[in-house]
Amino acid sequence: MISFLQEPPVDIDRDQAAQEAAKELSKSAYRESGGSLIEKALAKVMDWIRDLLDSLTGTSPNGHAGLAMLIGLLVLITVVVLWRAGVLRTSRKATSQAVFDTARPQSAAQYRSLAEREAASGEYALAIRSRFRACVAELTERTVLDERAGRTAYEVVADASRAAPVLREPLQPAALVFTEVVYGNRPGTPERYSVVVAADDAARTARVTV
Numbered sequence: 001m002i003s004f005l006q007e008p009p010v011d012i013d014r015d016q017a018a019q020e021a022a023k024e025l026s027k028s029a030y031r032e033s034g035g036s037l038i039e040k041a042l043a044k045v046m047d048w049i050r051d052l053l054d055s056l057t058g059t060s061p062n063g064h065a066g067l068a069m070l071i072g073l074l075v076l077i078t079v080v081v082l083w084r085a086g087v088l089r090t091s092r093k094a095t096s097q098a099v100f101d102t103a104r105p106q107s108a109a110q111y112r113s114l115a116e117r118e119a120a121s122g123e124y125a126l127a128i129r130s131r132f133r134a135c136v137a138e139l140t141e142r143t144v145l146d147e148r149a150g151r152t153a154y155e156v157v158a159d160a161s162r163a164a165p166v167l168r169e170p171l172q173p174a175a176l177v178f179t180e181v182v183y184g185n186r187p188g189t190p191e192r193y194s195v196v197v198a199a200d201d202a203a204r205t206a207r208v209t210v
Contacts (some may be wrong), residue, residue, distance in 0.1 A: 124188030174199030
C-alpha cells in the first residue's frame with residue numbers, strides 16, 4: 001500500500017491553511033518568475049483562496065477538504081508560474097527546436113540582411129531568429145560547423161566550442177535568447193537582439209583554427 005495513505009489525518013484550520021499558502025507563494029521561485037502583473041495575479045488568487053477556505057472550513061470540522069483544495073490550487077499556481085516563466089514552454093523535444101526549419105536556403109549575408117530589416121521594423125523576435133541563423137550559417141561557411149540538418153541552438157554552442165573554444169562565451173547567451181524567443185514565446189527586444197548580434201559578430205571575426 002502506498003505509504004502516504006497510512007499517515008494520520010492532518011488537522012488544519014482556516015488561518016493555518018491561509019498562512020501555509022502565503023508561505024508557499026512567498027518562495028523565491030514565485031518572486032523571480034515575473035513582474036508586477038504576476039504578483040497582482042497571485043495576490044488575487046490568495047484572496048480567493050481565503051474566501052474559499054472560509055466556506056470550506058465551515059462545512060469540514062478538521063479542514064481536510066480545505067487542505068485538499070489548497071494543495072490542488074498550489075499545484076495549479078505552480079504550473080501557471082512555470083509556464084509564465086518559460087520553463088515549460090522551452091521543454092519541447094530538441095528535434096522541434098532546430099535552428100533552421102528547412103534545409104538552409106540562404107547565405108549568412110542574406111540572413112543578416114533580413115535580420116537588419118526586421119530589426120529596423122521593430123520585429124525583434126523575427127530579427128533574433130534571422131540573426132542567429134546568420135551566425136550559424138557564417139560558422140558553417142567558415143567550416144567551424146559542418147552541414148547538419150536539425151541542429152539546435154545548444155548543439156551549435158557545443159559543436160562550435162569544440163572546434164573553437166573562443167566562441168563559447170558569445171554563443172551561449174545567444175543560443176539561450178534564440179531558444180526562449182523562437183520556441184519559448186518570450187518577447188523579442190533590442191537588448192536580446194544585441195546579444196545575438198554580438199554572437200554573429202564573433203562568428204565573423206573570431207580567429208579560429210579548425
